Amino acid sequence: MTIPDELSDIDALAQLSFVVQQKLQRRVSGHDLSMIQIRLLGVLRDRHPTMKELGALLDLDKSSVSGLVVRAEQRDLVSRETDETDRRVIRVSLSPMGRRLVTEVSTGFDEDMNELLSPLSAADRRRLTGLIGRILPSQ
Amino acid sequence: MTIPDELSDIDALAQLSFVVQQKLQRRVSGHDLSMIQIRLLGVLRDRHPTMKELGALLDLDKSSVSGLVVRAEQRDLVSRETDETDRRVIRVSLSPMGRRLVTEVSTGFDEDMNELLSPLSAADRRRLTGLIGRILPSQ
């Protein structure tokens, strides 16, 4: 939360997470998107979920999903199709424009992360990845 | 942005940052605060900034700072005092309640981070902190 001079392990984690989020935020803002919109587009890259599934994926109320998807549709980032087997259900897909945007943001973010990691040798990058892999929720 | 099975170094950083932010978000929500509110309270722990300085610290427009501080003041989290040497200037301080809340969130977050780091030995924690310290912006 704060940024002390002496770096404790907890502060290191906290600061790192803020730096990473900040880099992503910059990329997202640069494409006139919000964080929740890029999460929506990211989720849709390899899925065609229903509105309800989207709510679970994004941890949002169904009414919030409705608004989010409507605004994204108005910007031609996603499209909605009624499921023919159950006409209550609506499935959401990425539009070509949405796919282009999420790809651009993702590419830019990868550049940012590579730049962030540039002080480390390949071996140290592997060590860092290994250590992080051990503390991430194992699936 | 997504969560692949094979952990690249970039994905490791991205996932880690999301996990850390998620833990913080949980703590913050548990105290009925927002992320920007806890950032405000965190900034005020060791500062009595002016509204303008707050805007720079939080990267917000002055009008956004006004609203944020007004709402925090209404919840008795902060107080505002006119600077007597320049009566255009307003300085913002943490209230006792605000200090209590930010301390509780901070303590809880520290617990979360210690739990997250628990798979690592003390030596590995030091290695991780060292590696992160080398990639964080040097000030």
Next chain:
DNA sequence: TATTGTTATACTCTATAACTATA
């Protein structure tokens, strides 16, 4: 005139509750 901060306005994002359509 310049600076500091507030206010008016507009939009996104979010949730709760009430609603519609379909099953």
Next chain:
DNA sequence: TATAGTTATAGAGTATAACAATA
């Protein structure tokens, strides 16, 4: 009745532009 989704409403959070007070 139950489920999927939308709509009405309310509030936080954000920025831009216009404004007031002070320097």
